[in-house]
Amino acid sequence: MNVEGLRSALPSAVVAPGDDGWDAARLFHSGIGEPDAVVRARSVADVQAAVRWASAVGAPVMVRGGGHSAWGSVPGGLTIDLSALADVAVDGSLVSVGGGATWGAVAHELAAHGLGVSSGDTASVGVGGLTLGGGIGWMVRAWGLASDQLESAQLVTAAGEVVEATDASHPDLLWALRGGGGNVGVVTRFDFRAHALPSVVFATLGVSGDARPVLRAMRDALSDAPRDLTVTFMDVPPMDPSAPEGATITACWIGPDEIAARAALLPLLALEGVTEIDLGVRAYPDILLDAPDFDPAQPMPGFVGGNALIADLGDDAIDRLVAFREAHPASVLFLRSLGGAYGDAAQDSTAFAARDATWFAMAGAFDIPGMLDDDERAAAVAEWDAIEPLGVGVYGNFTTSIDPDWVPRMYPPATLSRLTGIKRAWDPENLFSRNHNICP
Known part of the structure; x- marks a missing residue:
C-alpha cells in the first residue's frame, strides 16, 4: 500500500517497511506485526490525521497501547501506536489517563496520591485494551470492572472527529466503551473515578x-x-x-x-x-x-x-x-x-x-x-x-484468538444488537475492525 500521503500528513510519525526503525516499530509486547505502516502518534491531532488517511484509502485500523493484543499479528492495515499518549492527571478522585498508558505506570502515579483504580494483574497491560474489554482486576468485588469506573472518554471517531463521550453528551457511545471493545473509535483519554487505596x-x-x-x-x-x-x-x-x-x-x-x-x-x-x-x-x-x-x-x-x-x-x-x-x-x-x-x-x-x-x-x-x-x-x-x-x-x-466466533459468545443477543446499532452509527465502514469486531 502506498503510504506517501500518510507521510505527507505526518512526516515525523510514520514508519513503514524499509524505513530505519521498522523492526522496532512493528514489535509489540506479544509478537511482531506486519502492518502496512505504523503511526507513532504524539498528539490527538496525529491520531485524527492517521484515521482520516486510513478511512480515505480503506485501510483497517489497529490501535496499540500496551501491545498485549493478538490483533497486532494480523497482516496489513494501519497500526496507530498510542504509547506516547500516556500522561496521568489527578484532580481529586477523578483521574485522566492517556490512551497509551499502561496500568503499572498509572498505579504508581495513583499510589502517590493514596488512590487506586481496579485494573488488570499485569503492569505492562494497556489501560485502553483492558478497559474497553471490561477489565477484571484485583478490586473487582469492591469496585467492579475497570470499565465500571470509567466516567467519560475522549475519542477520535471514524470520521476523524474528536468527541467527548459522557453519560450526558453521548450516553450510547459511553455505554459501548464500557466493555464493547475498540469498535467505535480511538480512545485518546480515559477519565476514571478513583478510590482511596493506601495499600x-x-x-x-x-x-x-x-x-x-x-x-x-x-x-x-x-x-x-x-x-x-x-x-x-x-x-x-x-x-x-x-x-x-x-x-x-x-x-x-x-x-x-x-x-x-x-x-x-x-x-x-x-x-x-x-x-x-x-x-x-x-x-x-x-x-x-x-x-x-x-x-x-x-x-x-x-x-x-x-x-x-x-x-x-x-x-x-x-x-x-x-x-x-x-x-x-x-x-x-x-x-x-x-x-x-x-x-x-x-x-x-x-x-x-x-x-x-x-x-x-x-x-x-x-x-x-x-x-x-x-x-x-x-x-x-x-x-x-x-x-x-x-x-x-x-x-x-x-484470549489470544482472533476468531470472529468469539463475539456472539461474549455478548448476549440484546447487547450485541445494541452494539451493532451503535457501531453502524459511528463506524459504518468498519474502519475499526482489528478487534473482537462488531460488524455494522
Whole structure:
C-alpha cells in the first residue's frame, strides 16, 4: 500500500517497511506485526490525521497501547501506536489517563496520591485494551470492572472527529466503551473515578494434593466474604514463564488491615493441603506482575482451551476444571472470584454483560510440539467445549484468538444488537475492525 500521503500528513510519525526503525516499530509486547505502516502518534491531532488517511484509502485500523493484543499479528492495515499518549492527571478522585498508558505506570502515579483504580494483574497491560474489554482486576468485588469506573472518554471517531463521550453528551457511545471493545473509535483519554487505596494486604497460599476440596471451600468462603477480598486460584506447569510452577491461591485485601485479611482467609488457611507462603501489607503497584516481553527465539505456544464467566461454580464445574488440568500436564487452570460490586451493575447497564457471574474460570493446554499430539489436542478441545456451556459468557480480554466466533459468545443477543446499532452509527465502514469486531 502506498503510504506517501500518510507521510505527507505526518512526516515525523510514520514508519513503514524499509524505513530505519521498522523492526522496532512493528514489535509489540506479544509478537511482531506486519502492518502496512505504523503511526507513532504524539498528539490527538496525529491520531485524527492517521484515521482520516486510513478511512480515505480503506485501510483497517489497529490501535496499540500496551501491545498485549493478538490483533497486532494480523497482516496489513494501519497500526496507530498510542504509547506516547500516556500522561496521568489527578484532580481529586477523578483521574485522566492517556490512551497509551499502561496500568503499572498509572498505579504508581495513583499510589502517590493514596488512590487506586481496579485494573488488570499485569503492569505492562494497556489501560485502553483492558478497559474497553471490561477489565477484571484485583478490586473487582469492591469496585467492579475497570470499565465500571470509567466516567467519560475522549475519542477520535471514524470520521476523524474528536468527541467527548459522557453519560450526558453521548450516553450510547459511553455505554459501548464500557466493555464493547475498540469498535467505535480511538480512545485518546480515559477519565476514571478513583478510590482511596493506601495499600493492600496480599497473600500467597500454597496448595498441594487434590484441588477439588480447596476450590469448593474457596467458593463457599467467597460467597459471603467481605467485598474487600478478591482471590485467585492458579495451577500452572513448569514451562509457563508467567508464574511459578504448581497450585497457589493469591488474595488481595483492600487496605492495610492484616488481621481482617487473615480472618477472611481463615476458612482457606485451615484446610489440609493449604500452607501460608506469604501474607503482608504491600503497595498496590508492587503486586502487579511483570510479563516477559516477546522473544522471537521462544514464541509462546498455542493455547487449546478457553474461558467462562460462571454464575454457579457448582461441584460439577469444579470437577471438570480440575480434571482438565490433571489430564494435560502442560496446561493451566485459573479462577478469579467475582460477585460483589461486579454484580451490582445491571445486566444491560454496560456493554459488558454476564453480571450474574460469580467466578471467572480459564483452562487450556499449551500446544507444545512433542507434548500435544492430534488425539490429545482433540481431547482438550472436546473437554473445554463441555465446560464452556456451564458459564453465562466468555471474557474477550483473556484470549489470544482472533476468531470472529468469539463475539456472539461474549455478548448476549440484546447487547450485541445494541452494539451493532451503535457501531453502524459511528463506524459504518468498519474502519475499526482489528478487534473482537462488531460488524455494522
